[in-house]
Amino acid sequence: MTDQTQKDFLVEESLRRRSELSSPENRLDRMIEIRAVEGKLQSLFNDGFIRGSTHLSNGQEAISVGIAATITTSDWVTCTYRGHGTALSLGVTPTAVVGEIAGRVIGCVGGLGGSMHLCGVEVGLLPTFAIVGAGYPVAAGAALTAQYQGTSDIAVAICGDGATNIGAFYETLNLASIWKLPVIFVVENNLYGEYSRIQLTTPIEDLAQRADSFAMPGVIVDGQDLDAVMDAMTAAVSRARAGEGPTLLEMKTYRYSGHSRADQANYRPAGELDEWLLRDPINLYAHSLGISDAELEERRRVINAEVDMATEVALASPEPPIADLFEFV
Amino acid sequence: MPKLRMREAVIRALADELESDPTVILMGEDIAEAGGPFKATEGLKEQFGARRVRDTPISEMGFLGAAVGAAATGLRPVVEMMFIEFIGVALDQLTTEACKFRFLSRGKLNVPLTVRASAGAGLGFGCQHSQMLDQWFRGTSGLKLAVPSDPQTAYGLLRAAIRDEDPVIILETRSLYGDRGEVTLGEAGIIPLGKGSILRSGSDVTVVALGQMVKHAAAAIQDGQIDAELIDLRTLIPWDRELVLESVSRTRRLVIVEESPYSGGWGTEIAAEVSRELFGQLLSPVHRITLPDTPVPYAASLESRYLPNAEVIRSQIDAYMTSGLSPEPWWRLEGLARA
């Protein structure tokens, strides 16, 4: 296959992968896939295949899968540098994600973006934002287009807890509220912004409270429970599509890894990670579907093998030619 | 003289100023408890306490603006912007507020504020975490901007910046944080703002560089086959006009090596001034070696072409010397871009 046909194939594949999320088993498998891809990324990083920085979302898979399963491919999503899970959930293929992060031409941005800059226009993913808070107003703008053009599309902005301390958050929530924009603000409250625990930077515990002063619903959601995420999203999506305006969803969650790269997360209290591991989103969802531990292991084995293959394809792809640097300027 | 890494030289400069002036305070994200994302403030909170070394929320407009207000009313804040791009969400407070206080108070107020930020390409951080962005600050009167090229300049320029009575930005080239060098500490190690330095004397061509381009330019001419005079500009705003003009008046040729875009890069200002002052004396047009006009690419092989290195600088200087003309940049030679 030429690079181009391979890329076309990956785009079609993303759309197919998105449609798969209507089935609960496939949603489980997608969470397993995200975990597997990120495991792979960590080892690629350790082996020097990944430059700069990379931010894993392991532990937070239910949120990205829950969002992707409740919106359509014509809705728009903005998310952060911690975006591998969101990209994979929305449909971007493991090959395109790993390829991008390894700087290969097969990557979803042709190797020009890197780990913090994934993109999947065909499945509604705007280029992911490496500047904290930058995705909020852009999502509001995508919602404005939908409102202006009278479509039923919506936008979803995904950011972290720390990002609710930045001006763009307040300006955008206010704007979205007075204009009744069809946008959903999802705060992934994983308790840390970089190396700082939320209590050190934020005077309240429940960020959903921040919606109050903008007269919009603020809902606390168990971000480890895929069904809870989907229920909360479904309600917010109907509200947005019905023209009733924005919603803030605070997903209580946890990132298992450090903030980025080699961060060992020594600033976390002993035992905290273990407690969260007891409520692992993959295990919780598997149990709720009545899937046995043995079957879950088997699924992991199969998916790991698929991700290994996708990684091989990604790494076999060349780095982009120099002409690509000038093509889209 | 101790041998320090550049990040350690930054810590020493901050510690020495915290020690000597009780109005100096530090603010930034993860600079206190965690010692800084690049470990350039490590140990300072332990040494000087959380009252003076302060962690902030992710609220750049808030804490940069608070530093402006504190600076205008009696403190001497040093703010860390982890990556210079993050100042984008707070730029008003610096360029439109802080830099107007002296003017609007008819000299009764001044803003002794220092902003330190990591900057520059080469490490694979992608297009939103790899820019120098000096172009965001040039043209704002009342602002100074310096770019260290090694541990000594990191130490000396930062101390001078903190003592300065007006806003100063220090762009610390991220790829140099780990570089080691001998550092003269104390008063003798302080480097005045606005003064460049001749690192190597020569008579055939003046090479002006800044930041990480200094070491690449030095490597490009180190075999001595070209009798080049190398100037580390050190401060970009204001740049050392006298030093550069004096050097070029002797060598009559000028090559500027910039980690800055071809269009609007900082060398354009120097080229204009040199042509104006030394028109008729120059043997060749001023030549600029710059970045292409594109975002910073992620893939390793592309980023290494994006950034000028010793080899490219050498071949450009060779072509300049033999032809007497300013050679085309690689992207035009290869037909990749017109600009």
Ligand SMILES: Cc1ncc(C[n+]2csc(CCOP(=O)(O)OP(=O)(O)O)c2C)c(N)n1
């Ligand atoms: C404007 C800006 N300031 C600072 C940063 C550096 N930074 C990157 S991620 C991060 C922490 C963000 O925390 P949070 O919003 O909780 O998201 P999480 O990383 O936990 O998903 C910081 C401070 C940035 N990228 N942009």
Ligand SMILES: [Mg+2]
């Ligand atoms: Mg967080």
